[in-house]
Amino acid sequence: MRKLGRWRRRAGLAALLLIGFLTLAAAQPMAVFRAVTTSMEPTVLKGEAVLIDTEYYRSHAPSRGDVVVLIGPRDKNEHLDRIIGLSGEHIQLRGGQLYIDDREVPRRKIEDYFYHFEASLPGETLAQYAETLPGGPSGETREHRIVKSNDTGMLNDTQVFEVPPGRYFVLGDNRDNSVDSRTNLGFVPSDAIVGRAISHAGSDIE
DSSP: OHHHHHHHHHHHHHHHHHHHHHHHHHHSOEEEEEOOSSTTTTTSOTTOEEEEESSHHHHSOOOTTOEEEEEOTTTOOEEEEEEEEOTTOEEEEETTEEEETTEEOOEEEOSOEEEOSSTTSOOEEEEEEEEEEOOOTTOOOEEEEEEESOSOSTTTSOOOEEOOTTEEEEEOSBTTSOOSTTTTSOSEEGGGEEEEEEEETTEEOO
16 A cells, blocks of 8 residues: 555656646747758758747747748748848848848858768868847847858849848858748748747757
């Protein structure tokens, strides 16, 4: 009887812990996204698992600099990209340099980045920069890393993109090897954003 009583108490405690866990999970549902391309290197590597907060944008507006999982408006596939342009802004790249509303976004050269597009292919050395996006409503700036193979070509000299109301302009951090708003994705509506990337490989997302 004593053993049965102890078992019942332990079962009851386990049930309470499980209920507590499920309540917490329901309050902050998370999802795992696995990167299948190199579009967000060096921030997220191909094959890495990324923790996504799928509830965050129920109470927050997407912000410049957020890394998000979205459903492509045209191809209906999942993509991982960084929000760069907000409604009403004008985005352009000139000679590989990012401009927002005709203002140059600062970038500074840091150590080179060794990159493999495919594991079976030889690696290459890319230029790596720390890019500082302009402040949001509270005025803070956000710095993240980008990599580039060159500063020429159609992805580096673009038209001026005027972001429509209720939509966002996104870029990959791997600027010369990315599917983003310059190419197939176009402008991203808010309802296409699945969630905000929180962490990967035990580290917070830049």
